[in-house]
């Protein structure tokens with residue numbers, strides 16, 4: 018164990034890593050955001066993708082990108098936010114969305130968009146599906162990469178059929194915190210998407226996710242924290258970007274690779290998805 022920690026520390030000093038998905042704009046970081054990002058940089062991170070949730074996050078994300086170098090943001094309506102919004106609120110938010118992609122420090126991708134039947138009432142799929150479809154069309158029109166949130170029973174079948182029917186933006190994108198089966202990995206890869214993995218991979222009993230990690234092509238595999246949510250086992254309850262190394266280490270063990278390789282490939286893939294944002 019000790020040699021692994023030493024190895025991880027060594028690799029961290031060598032690194033220039035990017036957190037593929039996080040919410041550093043979240044209010045839980047208001048008290049100590051500078052220190053959190055400083056810790057991330059000390060661990061070897063040089064960048065992060067801030068994923069959008071609702072109009073409330075969009076302004077905060079844009080402001081944060083201007084404050085810390087290396088951050089990129091995406092704007093979107095998260096399916097769980099959609100589930101709690103009225104039709105008028107949804108319409109207003111969708112009308113405001115295109116403005117996120119212009120002006121100083123614009124959003125470089127569309128997301129989170131997608132479907133959730135686990136965290137919110139499955140009946141809200143009636144509202145989630147058209148909003149997913151509408152945002153997918155905006156992404157195609159603006160040639161923006163997408164950040165998909167797909168969580169819960171039945172969401173992968175529904176999302177795959179929608180993506181195939183309507184088409185993806187040429188810029189591709191990612192399925193964040195992938196929780197689907199190993200078999201479905203090939204379907205997303207065939208559509209040109211990347212699969213991003215969060216701290217669930219650290220759990221010894223998460224065999225379904227481990228199999229998905231193994232079946233993901235090396236150049237399509239991303240690493241993310243999704244902080245402040247999804248803290249790795251043994252870490253503080255509030256997740257933060259520096260834990261990217263813990264997650265990469267778990268992926269490396271599953272794939273019998275080094276965490277340096279996992280992180281470096283993920284960095285390159287993220288630069289490929291967001292070329293305008295990460296001119297590294």
Ligand SMILES: [Zn+2]
Nearest residue numbers: 038068129243
């Ligand atoms: Zn997220």
